[in-house]
Amino acid sequence: MEIRKDLPEIFEDFSEARRNGFISAKQFKDQNKPMIGTFCTYMPQELPLAMGAAVVSLCATSDETIADAEVDLPRNLCPLIKSSYGFGKTDKCPYFYFSDLVVGETTCDGKKKMYEHMGQFKDVYVMQLPNTQFGDQAFELWKSEIVKLKELLEEKFDVEITEDAIKSAINLKNRERSALKDFYSLGKLNPPAISGGDILKVLYGSTFKFNREDTIEEVKNLTSRILDEYNSGKKLDSKPRILITGCPIGGVTEKVVKAIEDNGAYVVFFENCMGAKAIEENVSEDNNDVYAALAEKYLSIGCSCMTPNPNRITMLNKAIDEYKVDAVVDVLLQACHTYSVETLTIKQFVNKEKNIPYMSIETDYSTSDVGQLNTRMSAFIEML
Ligand code: BJ8
Incomplete structure (x- = not known):
C-alpha cells in the first residue's frame, strides 16, 4: 500500500489515537466528568456534550474477546456485537470501563438483544429507534426518544441540560463534521x-x-x-x-x-x-x-x-x-x-x-x- 511517507507524524498521531486516548480518558475521568459510551451513529452526541460529558465509541474492532463473548452469545452472530460485548464483559476496554452509561439503540436484532445481557454488568440505556424514516409517527417517536434521553441524563447526572447548551453542542459537532x-x-x-x-x-x-x-x-x-x-x-x-x-x-x-x-x-x-x-x-x-x-x-x-x-x-x-x-x-x-x-x-x-x-x-x-x-x-x- 503506497502511503504519503512525508506526513507520517500526523497520520501516526491519528493512528495511535485510540491507544493514547486511554490516558486522556483517565485524565478526563479524574476531573470527575461523566463519560458516555455509544455503539451507533444514531446516538445524538450533542446531548452528552451539552452537559460537559465525553462521548466515546465502544464498537470493538478486534477478535481478542470473541471467545469470551461466545460463552454467553451465539457463535453465529456479527463479530462487532460479540467483540464489543466481550470487551465489556472482560473489562479489557478502558473506554468501556470508564463509561458511566452506555447508550444503545434498537438498530439490528443482534445488537438490541445483546444490550439486554450487557445490562447485567453495566448501566445500559436503549433508545427506541423506529424501523423507518418516513412518516410523522417515526419522526415524533425519534424526537420524543431524544427528549427522553436528555431527561435521563439530567436525572442520572444531576445536571440541567439547557437548550442553549444543546445549541452550542450542535455548533461544535457541526464544525467537527465539516472539518x-x-x-x-x-x-x-x-x-x-x-x-x-x-x-x-x-x-x-x-x-x-x-x-x-x-x-x-x-x-x-x-x-x-x-x-x-x-x-x-x-x-x-x-x-x-x-x-x-x-x-x-x-x-x-x-x-x-x-x-x-x-x-x-x-x-x-x-x-x-x-x-x-x-x-x-x-x-x-x-x-x-x-x-x-x-x-x-x-x-x-x-x-x-x-x-x-x-x-x-x-x-x-x-x-x-x-x-x-x-x-x-x-x-x-x-x-x-x-x-x-x-x-x-x-x-x-x-x-x-x-x-x-x-x-x-x-x-x-x-x-x-x-x-x-x-x-x-x-x-x-x-x-x-
Ligand atoms: S447506523 S451501520 S453503527 S447500526 S454490522 S451490529 S448492523 S449485525 S453496526 Fe451500525 Fe448504527 Fe447502522 Fe451504523 Fe448489526 Fe450489522 Fe453487526 Fe452492525
Whole structure:
C-alpha cells in the first residue's frame, strides 16, 4: 500500500489515537466528568456534550474477546456485537470501563438483544429507534426518544441540560463534521493526494480524541497542508478508484482497505459508518426546536436497519459521481443480516444505474481470510 511517507507524524498521531486516548480518558475521568459510551451513529452526541460529558465509541474492532463473548452469545452472530460485548464483559476496554452509561439503540436484532445481557454488568440505556424514516409517527417517536434521553441524563447526572447548551453542542459537532468532511473530500482529487488507508486512519482516530476544538484545528491544518502540497505537485499515481460501503470498518477490518490498495487501486470514499454516513449531513442551526433539528439529522442516516433505506442509495449516487468512482466494494460482517440482504439493492443500483462493477465481501475480525481477500481483490481490480 503506497502511503504519503512525508506526513507520517500526523497520520501516526491519528493512528495511535485510540491507544493514547486511554490516558486522556483517565485524565478526563479524574476531573470527575461523566463519560458516555455509544455503539451507533444514531446516538445524538450533542446531548452528552451539552452537559460537559465525553462521548466515546465502544464498537470493538478486534477478535481478542470473541471467545469470551461466545460463552454467553451465539457463535453465529456479527463479530462487532460479540467483540464489543466481550470487551465489556472482560473489562479489557478502558473506554468501556470508564463509561458511566452506555447508550444503545434498537438498530439490528443482534445488537438490541445483546444490550439486554450487557445490562447485567453495566448501566445500559436503549433508545427506541423506529424501523423507518418516513412518516410523522417515526419522526415524533425519534424526537420524543431524544427528549427522553436528555431527561435521563439530567436525572442520572444531576445536571440541567439547557437548550442553549444543546445549541452550542450542535455548533461544535457541526464544525467537527465539516472539518472531517473537508478532509475526506480530498478523495475527490484525481489522481489522489493520499491513500484510503490514511483517510481511514484520520476518520477512525478522530473519534478517540477528547478535546474537540483541538481536533477540529488539527484536521483543518492537515487538510490545508495536504492541499498545498498537492497543488505544488505531490500526488499519488492514477489508479482505479474504489468506494467502500456496507458495515462499519476500522481496526482489523482495515485489512479490506489494505487488500484493495496493495492490489493496484485506491479507496477514495468511505460511505459506511466510520465515514460519510455519520458525517456528511449537519444538524440545522436555523431550527429553534433543537430536538426536532437533532431528530431530523439523525433519523436520516442511511443504515440498512431502516426499511426502506433510500438514503444509502442517495449518498452512493452522489459520491460515485463526485468522487469519480470506478467500482464499489460492499463490506459485510459475518451474520449481519440487514446489510447482507441489502446487497441485492446495492448491486442492482451500482451495476444498472451507475454502470460500474460491484463486489461484496464477507469478512470477520480474524486475519485468516487475508490471502483470500488479496486474491479476490487482485482479480476484481485487474478487470477495471
Ligand atoms: S447506523 S451501520 S453503527 S447500526 S454490522 S451490529 S448492523 S449485525 S453496526 Fe451500525 Fe448504527 Fe447502522 Fe451504523 Fe448489526 Fe450489522 Fe453487526 Fe452492525
